[in-house]
Amino acid sequence: MCCTDMALAYVEAHAAWSEANTKPSLARDYATFLSRAADGTARAAFAVEGVRCAGCMNAIERGLADLPGIGGARLNFSDRRLTVTWKPEAEADIGAVLAALDALGFKAQPFAPGRLSDAEAAESQRLIRALAVAGFASMNVMLLAISVWAGNVSDMTPENRDLFHWIQAVIALPAAAYAGRPFYEGAFRGLRAGRVTMDFPITLGVVLTLVMSVVESLSGAAHAYFDGAVMLLFFLLIGRVLDQTMRRRTRAFAENLAALRSESATLVDAAGTLRDVPAAELRAGARILVRPGERVPADGVVEHGASDLDQSLVTGETAAVTVRGGDRVFAGALNGNGALTVRVTAAAGASLLDEVEGLMQRALEARSRALVLADTATRLYVPLVHTAAALTLAGWLAAGAGWHAALLDAVAVLIVTCPCALGLAIPAVQVVAAGALFREGVLLNDGTALERFAEIDTVVFDKTGTLTLPLPTLAEGPPDDGALMQAARLALSSRHPMAAALAPAASGADPFPGAQEAAGLGVRAHIDGVELRLGSARFCEAEAQAEAALAANPDASVICFRAGNDTPVAFVVRQALRPDAVEVVASLRQAGRRVMILSGDRPSAVEAVARRLGVTEWEAGLTPPDKIGRIEALQREGRRVLMVGDGLNDAPALAAAHASLSPVTASHVSQAAADALFLGRDLAPVLAVLAAGRRARRLMVQNLWFSAAYNVVAVPLAAAGLLTPLIAALAMSGSSLVVTLNALRARAMTPCVLPGAADVSTGPNLVPQRVGGGT
Structure with missing residues (x-):
C-alpha cells in the first residue's frame, strides 16, 4: 500500500471513529443539560459560537422558532447562551436544534461555565495575536508606502517603486490572510446561511483592495493600496479586542452560582x-x-x-x-x-436556587435584547455601504468607463466607508471612561452599561452591606469593662463578622491561648480553670439576655459572652451607615432622582436606616422574586432603575434593573451580575457612575454623528472618482484618529458629590413610609 493510500485509510478510519464516539458523547452531555419541568416542558442550554451582533441573535431565534415542537428560543447576547424550550407534548430533539444552528452558520455545544471560560480565553488570545500581526504589518507597510509617496513626487525610478510595491505585498498578503480570519469566517458563515453580516463589507473591502493592489503592481502602476487593507484590519481588530475584553459578566455569574449547588x-x-x-x-x-x-x-x-x-x-x-x-x-x-x-x-x-438562576437568566436575556447605539448604527450601515459601492460600479460602467476605472472607484467607496470610525466610536469611549472610573474606585464589568447609567432616574438600594458597611460595629459596651476585654480577646480568635465588631476593644492585647472555634456556634477558651464562651445566645446559654437586648434595640443584632457560671452578657452590634451615605442620597434627591430601599431585613432595621437617610419609600422582608418584581413594576411605569446591592438575594434584581452597581465586598454572584463594582467605604461611586455615563453617552453620540457626517462627505467624492483608494485609506485612518481623540475627553470626570449636597436637610422629623408589605 502506498503512502497516499495509507493516509486515506487513516483519515477514513479516524472519521468513522469520531462519528461513532461523538454522538454518544453528545447524548451524554445533553442528558445532563436537558431538564424537564413538571408540566412536561423540556429545556436545554447551548453555548453558541460566532454570534457577533443583534442580527445574529434575531436570525437564530427566528430560525429555531420554525422547528416543530419548539416552544421558544432566547439567546443571551452577553454570554452567548441559547435557551431552547420544547412544548410539553413534543419530544426534545437536540439533533434538530444543532442541525438548524449549523444551517444558520453557527456552532453549538452544551452550555457549561468551564467550557465557556476556556472558549472565551482562546478567542481572546486569537484576537490579540491577530491584532499583533496586523499592527506589525501596518507599521512596516506604511513605512514602505510613505517612501513610494515621496518617490512619486521626486526622482524614484519605476523599477524601485515596483520593488517597494512587491515588498509591501510580501508583508501585507500573509498578514491580512492571518489577521483577517475573524472577519472572513464571520462573513462566510453569514453567506452560507443566506445572511449579510457586518463582517461581509469588511471582508469585501479588504479582499478587493488586496486584489486591486496586486493587479496595479503587476501593471507597474504608480499606486498600490496594501497599506489601506492592513490598516483597516488593525483598527477593526482594536475595536473587537476591546469588545471581547469588556464582556465577562455573565460567564462569572454562571460559574459562581454553580458553586452554590x-x-x-x-x-x-x-x-x-x-x-x-x-x-x-x-x-x-x-x-x-x-x-x-x-x-x-x-x-x-x-x-x-x-x-x-x-x-x-x-x-x-x-x-x-x-x-x-x-x-x-x-x-x-x-x-x-x-x-x-x-x-x-x-x-x-x-428549588429557590433554581428560581434565582432562572430569574437572573431571564433578566439578562431581556437586557441583552435592548439595542445599544452601536447595534442601531450597524443595522443601517451594511445595506447603505453595499448600495453605495454597487451604484458606483454600475454608474461608471453605464457612463462608459472601463472595468478597471469603475472597479477602482467602487473599491474607493468600500474603503472610505469601511467602519473603522464606527467600530471605534463606542469601544474607545468605553475604555477611556472605564479608566476614569477606575481612578474613582469603580471597576466597570460591562462597557455597554455606560449608556444605561446615563438614563437613570430611579435609584434602588439594598440595606445591609450596601447603605451600611459590610462589617458590624459595637453599639455600646456593658457596664463591666472586664467582660468586654475578655470577650474582645476571645473575638481575636474568631473569623465571624460579629466577633470582628468586638475585636478592636482588645486594645492590642493578645488572643487567649488555646482558644478554639466551634463552627457555627462561637469560640471558647479555658483560662485559669474557667471556661469563656463568645458566640450565639444558645452557645452561651444567654437567650434571655439576648431577647432583652433585641427588644430594646430592634434594629440591631447581638453577640453573647459568658464566663463560667457568671451571668451572661449580650453585646449590641450594628452595621454603621457608610460615611457619606446621607450626602449621596441627598445629592440623588436634589438631582431629581427617586430613591428607594428594598431589603430582605427586618422592617424595624430597614425603617431606622430609611429614617436616618431621609428615604420615604422602603420595603422590608423581600425575597429574590419580590425584589425583581418591584424592579419590573418600576420599569413598567417607565422608570430607568439603577439597583445597588451586594447580597446573593440581590443578584436577580441587579440583573433585571436597567443598570446595576455592587460593592467589591458583595457576594461573587452579585459581583458577576452587576454592571460595575465600587471599592472602599464611601457610597460616592454611585454618583460617579451616573456622571460618567452621561458624559460617555454624549461622546458616543458625537462620535457616531461624526462618522455619519464623514461618510456623507466622503462617499460622494469617492463615487465621483475624486478619491483614489490611497486617499480613501488616508481619510479612513484620519476619521479613526478623530474619533479616538474625542473619546479621550471621557477622562475628565465631574465631581462625585454634587455641590451643596451636604447642605440638603433630610429633616429629623421626616418619617419614612413603607411602600409595600414585603413577605
Whole structure:
C-alpha cells in the first residue's frame, strides 16, 4: 500500500471513529443539560459560537422558532447562551436544534461555565495575536508606502517603486490572510446561511483592495493600496479586542452560582439507611441528611435536628439563622453546626436556587435584547455601504468607463466607508471612561452599561452591606469593662463578622491561648480553670439576655459572652451607615432622582436606616422574586432603575434593573451580575457612575454623528472618482484618529458629590413610609 493510500485509510478510519464516539458523547452531555419541568416542558442550554451582533441573535431565534415542537428560543447576547424550550407534548430533539444552528452558520455545544471560560480565553488570545500581526504589518507597510509617496513626487525610478510595491505585498498578503480570519469566517458563515453580516463589507473591502493592489503592481502602476487593507484590519481588530475584553459578566455569574449547588445528597430511605445520590435525582417527599459544613441540596422542611444556617440567599443577611423542626430551609444554604434531617418539598430544578438562576437568566436575556447605539448604527450601515459601492460600479460602467476605472472607484467607496470610525466610536469611549472610573474606585464589568447609567432616574438600594458597611460595629459596651476585654480577646480568635465588631476593644492585647472555634456556634477558651464562651445566645446559654437586648434595640443584632457560671452578657452590634451615605442620597434627591430601599431585613432595621437617610419609600422582608418584581413594576411605569446591592438575594434584581452597581465586598454572584463594582467605604461611586455615563453617552453620540457626517462627505467624492483608494485609506485612518481623540475627553470626570449636597436637610422629623408589605 502506498503512502497516499495509507493516509486515506487513516483519515477514513479516524472519521468513522469520531462519528461513532461523538454522538454518544453528545447524548451524554445533553442528558445532563436537558431538564424537564413538571408540566412536561423540556429545556436545554447551548453555548453558541460566532454570534457577533443583534442580527445574529434575531436570525437564530427566528430560525429555531420554525422547528416543530419548539416552544421558544432566547439567546443571551452577553454570554452567548441559547435557551431552547420544547412544548410539553413534543419530544426534545437536540439533533434538530444543532442541525438548524449549523444551517444558520453557527456552532453549538452544551452550555457549561468551564467550557465557556476556556472558549472565551482562546478567542481572546486569537484576537490579540491577530491584532499583533496586523499592527506589525501596518507599521512596516506604511513605512514602505510613505517612501513610494515621496518617490512619486521626486526622482524614484519605476523599477524601485515596483520593488517597494512587491515588498509591501510580501508583508501585507500573509498578514491580512492571518489577521483577517475573524472577519472572513464571520462573513462566510453569514453567506452560507443566506445572511449579510457586518463582517461581509469588511471582508469585501479588504479582499478587493488586496486584489486591486496586486493587479496595479503587476501593471507597474504608480499606486498600490496594501497599506489601506492592513490598516483597516488593525483598527477593526482594536475595536473587537476591546469588545471581547469588556464582556465577562455573565460567564462569572454562571460559574459562581454553580458553586452554590450541592452535586450530591445523602438520602435516608424508609429503613433509615443512608446512601449518596446525585442531587438532580431528588424528588418531593424524599428525606435527606444534611451534615455540618454541607450545603442544603434541595428546598425542604426540617424534620429532626437543629442548626445555624447561612441563608443569605433568602434574607441577604450574613448572620446565621437558627432552624429547628418545622422550619423551612432552601437549596444553597450552608449548614453550620448541627445535623439536619430534611423532608424535600421541591424537586431538582424547582428549588429557590433554581428560581434565582432562572430569574437572573431571564433578566439578562431581556437586557441583552435592548439595542445599544452601536447595534442601531450597524443595522443601517451594511445595506447603505453595499448600495453605495454597487451604484458606483454600475454608474461608471453605464457612463462608459472601463472595468478597471469603475472597479477602482467602487473599491474607493468600500474603503472610505469601511467602519473603522464606527467600530471605534463606542469601544474607545468605553475604555477611556472605564479608566476614569477606575481612578474613582469603580471597576466597570460591562462597557455597554455606560449608556444605561446615563438614563437613570430611579435609584434602588439594598440595606445591609450596601447603605451600611459590610462589617458590624459595637453599639455600646456593658457596664463591666472586664467582660468586654475578655470577650474582645476571645473575638481575636474568631473569623465571624460579629466577633470582628468586638475585636478592636482588645486594645492590642493578645488572643487567649488555646482558644478554639466551634463552627457555627462561637469560640471558647479555658483560662485559669474557667471556661469563656463568645458566640450565639444558645452557645452561651444567654437567650434571655439576648431577647432583652433585641427588644430594646430592634434594629440591631447581638453577640453573647459568658464566663463560667457568671451571668451572661449580650453585646449590641450594628452595621454603621457608610460615611457619606446621607450626602449621596441627598445629592440623588436634589438631582431629581427617586430613591428607594428594598431589603430582605427586618422592617424595624430597614425603617431606622430609611429614617436616618431621609428615604420615604422602603420595603422590608423581600425575597429574590419580590425584589425583581418591584424592579419590573418600576420599569413598567417607565422608570430607568439603577439597583445597588451586594447580597446573593440581590443578584436577580441587579440583573433585571436597567443598570446595576455592587460593592467589591458583595457576594461573587452579585459581583458577576452587576454592571460595575465600587471599592472602599464611601457610597460616592454611585454618583460617579451616573456622571460618567452621561458624559460617555454624549461622546458616543458625537462620535457616531461624526462618522455619519464623514461618510456623507466622503462617499460622494469617492463615487465621483475624486478619491483614489490611497486617499480613501488616508481619510479612513484620519476619521479613526478623530474619533479616538474625542473619546479621550471621557477622562475628565465631574465631581462625585454634587455641590451643596451636604447642605440638603433630610429633616429629623421626616418619617419614612413603607411602600409595600414585603413577605
